[in-house]
Every structure is written in structure tokens, then in C-alpha cells.
Amino acid sequence: MSVHANRGSVRRVRAAWSAAVAVCAVTALSQATPAAAGQPEAAAGVVRGSGAGVERISVAPDGTQADGDSVEASITTDGSRVVFVSTATNLVSGGTSADKRVYLRDRRTGQITQLGHHRPSGRPALSGDGEYVAWPEWFMDFVHIRLHQVRSGGSSFTRCVLVCDSPPSLSGDGRYIAAAGRNRTGSDVVPHRRLTVEGPDSVETIAEFDHYVSPAQSISGDGRRVAYQDGRAHDVFVWERTNGVTSGPIEGPSVEATFVQLSEDGRKVVYLVGDDTYVHDLETGDAEHVPGARGVAVDPTGRYLLYAPNGGDGPSLVLRDLRTGTDETVAEQPATAGPDAVSAGGRDVVFQSAADGIVPDDTNGASDVFVRRFY
Template sequence: MRDTVRLVLSAAVASACAATLLAPASALAAPDRQQGPGAPSLRRVTEGADGPSGQASVSADGRYVVFQSSADNLVPGDTNASADVFRHDLRTGRTTRVSLTADGAQIPYGGHTPVISATGRYVVFVSRGAVAGEERTGYVRRDLRTGRTDRVGGDEDLYPAGGVLTGASVSANGRYVSFTARQTGTGRPGHRTAVRDLADGGLTVLESAWAGEAHLSDDGRRLVYWESVPAPVKYPPDRVFLRDLRSGAERRLDVAVDGSTTTARSGHPAISGDGRRAAFASWATDLVPGEDPNGEGDDVFVTDLRTGKIRRLDTPAPPGFATDPSLSGDGRYVVFGFTPRGSVHGVTHLYRTDLRTGRTALVSRAPDGTPAAATTSGRPVDARGRTVAFTSEDGALAPGRAGQGGDVYVRTLN
């Protein structure tokens, strides 16, 4: 689901697996048909875009959405024939371009893969030529208040022989940025992750040679990541870790009830803005007490990082598997992808679960109440868990002119 690094799933195994979510059966089995005043609302951000749009990320207050788009009709003067990064103000309806140089000129190579800081002031994205005199492709951080753009880092910081950037995360105040690269040109490529402190320029590279899909807490102190270890087996082991960047302490999160480390595959980690909870997907059946009604197959789990208690989110019906969780700022809400068993490979529907009440709501809901295929990216949900940004190629989700090749949408839930 996420447009970053994914766990490799076998289609045969995925079709046989089922995921569960902690909510009444009717909460997920029946379409969400709330209507009238106060009902959840949906808007298309990329109205009439003449190119595909995606990789949406939302600020903590739910006001700003940043995204990438290949369209050249979203703002005047877009003539670089490249994908660019844009910011949409949900209060005013105004869209502006983010991937600009410090003096406001468009970047010939554009920009892509953005993530916005919780405050909405900073946007981190991949570009080339955004910083004067810098022609290397890499992550940059743009200050939307001052226009200043600083280089964060690139694949050469992790793989001198070359690599491909695969994702980034940013602290609330924009000071810390984590980024990941995948090694290329080898038979057994790994993933490496680093964290840049833009206050002093310091770079911390994680010791693991397979650390990927990393996400920072709002204060930049805690980092979750998954480790997929290449091995000469069909299904290599995947594990989820939490690292305290201040103390250097690290611990594994996918731990079985008896305290042992599970041998099942785990990945797609997320962390709440306050650093209190983490979430991940796993095939493990021994992370929580009792029998897993689905057996092996992707479920979403939430860990209380203070107590170590793990909670599985159950979805009794329809059969399928859940993955790619994201957490609201206080960790109360979990947004995740759900793929019904037997559906077309890659078709994922989005849901949100309230961990306090157990209620599950359909986020990617079509006008007739049925689920639509959709994907999310880094920081897709606001601090309160009410605003969710996602991408879908279903042009009928909202009224108005659909964009070409996929649109960015924002759902507001009660």
C-alpha cells in the first residue's frame, strides 16, 4: 500500500491468508453509509489535473496536504515537464508549488516523494538542483515560511557505489529527517537508513545493513524501522525495531507472548507522533494470547511502547489481510490497508480504527458506500485522526473533474 518499500508477499499465500481487526463484525462487513449533517466528507484535491498525482502527506492540524503530481495545470507557469511537489490549503482551497529554488524559480528536474512536518512549515522531498550549486539527486528540506531549501542527503551517504532512495520521515519541527536507500548493482541488495540533524549537520547511520521504511516520532527521538534480511531462502526473515536516537538503545517490537522473538515475518512499521505507540503488520500468530482465528497471514498490531503490551486489530469479515498501518498523533486512531481475499493483486481498501471505542470506518468509501481501491504514503493522517489523505484512480469517488492517472483525496471523519 505505501508507495515506499514493501514486504514481498506471495500471491498464493496472500490469497490464503486472512487479517483481523478489533471491531464488531458489522463495523467492517457492512458499508459505511453515514449521511446528512456531520457525515464524513470527501474532497478531491487535484481537481482536473492533467497528469497523475499521489504520495499525499497531511499536516498535524489537517489544514495542509502536500503531494506530487505530473500535471502542469495545477499552478501557472509550470513548464519544466517534470513531476513537482505541491501544497494544497484545505481551508482556502489554494494550491501552490513547493519544489522551487530559494529564489522562487521552478526546478528543471522538479521534485517528488514529499512528506510534510507536523507543523506544516517544512516539506522534505527528492529533487535535483533545488539547492544552488547542488546537482546530485537527494532529499531536500524546504522551509515554506522563509523559502530556504537545505540538502538532507542522498544515496551516496549510504551507498558510495550507488543506490535508490526509497522514503523519508521528518520530525515535527523539521530538525530531524530520516531517509532510506536501497542498494543497487548487487545480487543481494540491502537497505540502509540514516538520520540527519539539520541543526548541526550531523548524520547518524543505523548499524543495520537492512534497515528500511523508517519513521520518526514528532520529537525526532524515536525511530521505528523494519529489517528485511536477504537470505538464500524463499521467504527471508523480516523484523521490526524501535531505536532511541538519543541513548542508542534499541529493541525488537515483534516479540511473542512468552518473550521470545517470533520467527514470522513482520514489517510496515509506524509510530504515533507522541512516541507512545507503534504499529506494524505481521504474519505472527504468537504475539498476543489466544488462538489467531486467521492463522498465518498479515494482521495489524499496535504496541504500547511504555508497557510493551501488543494488541491485534481484528476484522472478522470479509476474509483478507491488513497491512501498512499509520497512527494519529496521540496513537488513538490507526489507518490501515485491507485487501479482501481473492481480489485483484494490489487492490487495497483503507479503513480507520478507533482504538478507544473499537469502531472501524471505511476511509476509501465510494458514493454508494462500497470500498474503493486506494493507497497512502508518509504521514497520511493528522494528529487527531480525523483527516486522512490518500490516492485513488477511482475518478467517481467525488464530484467534479477527475484527474488523469489518479487523484489525491482527503477524507474527513467524525
């Protein structure tokens, strides 16, 4: 059973959003790690990503292929920056560790930066403006969230009251963090999960659960709304900061759903029911049905849906314009993507694949990160 803070019986989820930010108080460490403090490495050649086509993101500054796997990528609202995790040792000069590290690629300049020497334990989150990156990592005996400011290279550390056990979600300007956590005292015998949102001046609890199943959550660009899933009950809810009201389950009381993502504008919630995808409009209460598709991500405006078609034939990733109903192939070869994979207007899609035929001369035998630009 779950208990939702200030839950209201609202038929239409107008301003609802829920998230889980491990109850954290940010302790600014403001020191930059050696790799993050200096200027990022400049990629060879001209500015990339300026035309339609596919660009391999996970390459060294001189174009050398990565000598490790690169995964878990996210892209900014304007498509100019991509963050990802890699075990490669040659993406920046002086790289020696084969452990996971977080990297940021600036597609306008071709620069790449390793964000410190910290080892992430989950998918990094990128703010919509590309100025902040957050990821879970082990510290002592607990998982906390590290918040990295790109411009300064400085690092803040969230010392969580709870164990942060799911990837965080960042608002557009990085001011608000949503994540999930559990009790860290004693043996934690009592099953418990808590969803909170941490802002500049406060920490707000959105929901608490009497089980260990981690929820999924996503925060809007302005930090006002959070959508989340009760991981055990398979219900999707939305919470709104302005009135503290939680609405849902938006898929209906007798339907099990899997939450995918909240659009950056805070209006569209994507969730799965069986083999189908639904895009729920929080303003109108209507849900667009996309049959035979496994929704993966939605663009910041909620108009473009990235999905994986059900069945083994055809492309692995497709981008649909929900307004016109037209589809564009993102990847013919086997490929995967996660939330925050589509830039505004469906212009860019970031994905990962171990296939060797997406770009010419891909011979490293590793998973790489790619961006397909449509216009």
C-alpha cells in the first residue's frame, strides 16, 4: 500500500507531478576534480551535428574509437550537449581507468569533458540547459547523488537522509532534483520507499510506500510537476507543487501501467499498458493511444514520441510525430535509448548500439553512443 502526500481526488491530472528525490541536503564541495577543472578536450575538425545524419558521440577528441562501452545517454533540450557513461580509457587525455565514468559532449564545439573521477551507479541526468549533471554513486556504505556544474567544473554532493537507489531527474535549470530513497538506519527491516523533491530551500516528500520496489520518476522543466510510478502497484501518479495535490492513477483504477517519462513542459505523461503506449495530456485529460509500440522517451514539448516497435522485424527505434502520425526511423540496427533521449521538436535522438554498421569504420566491437539529427 502507498500513502500519497496531500492526495486529491482530481479527475483530470492538470498540474500533477511526483518525484522522488532522496531526502538530501546539498553540501557544496565547490572543488573541481582535476579532469573537470581544466578546459575540455577539443575534437578534431569542424563543429559536428550541423546537418541531418548520424554522429557517433563516444569517440576521442582526435576521432579515435572508444576502447570501452558507452551507454546511458541523455541529450539537452536544444540538442547541443550529450551526457553518457563509458568504461573507455581514451576519450580524454590521461584516461587510465576502465571503471565507469561520466562524460559530456558539446556538439557545437566538438569538446568532450570527463566529469570528475567519480563512478556512477546509475544513469546520469542532464538538466535541460545542459549546465548540470546528476548521477547516483556509492559513498561510504550508501548511494548518494552527485550534482556537477558544467560551467565551473564544481561538484556538489547530496548527503542523503535516505539511500538514493534510483537515477535522479533534474529540472530544466538544475534547481530541483527528484529521486527515490529508502531508510538507511539499522537493518531497514520495515519495507519503505520515499519520493521527495529537493529544491534550493526545501525538501518535499511526495509519496511514501510500504515496500522495497523502487519507483520511477520524472520532473518537469520548471520543477513544478513530477510524475511517478508506484513500482509494486504499477500505478502512475502526478503531483503539483502549487497546491500539493497528487492525482491518479491516471491510467485508471483497474489498469496496470509502467511509467516512461514526463515531458519537460510538464503537460504530457508517457506510460505503457501491455504492448501499447499512451501519451496522457494533463491539461485535457485525454490519452493518445499508440498501439503495438513500447514508448521509450518523449521530446520536451510532448509532440514527438520515441518508441520501439513490438516484434522482431523492422527498425529498432522509431520517432513518431503525434500531431501528424508520421514516423521516422531512428535506428535500423539493434539499438536502445532511455528517458531524455529526444531534443525539442524531435530534431535529435540519442541512442546506444553495439552494431557496427551505423557509421562507417566502426570496428571497436563496443557499444557506442550516437545522435541522429533529422533536420
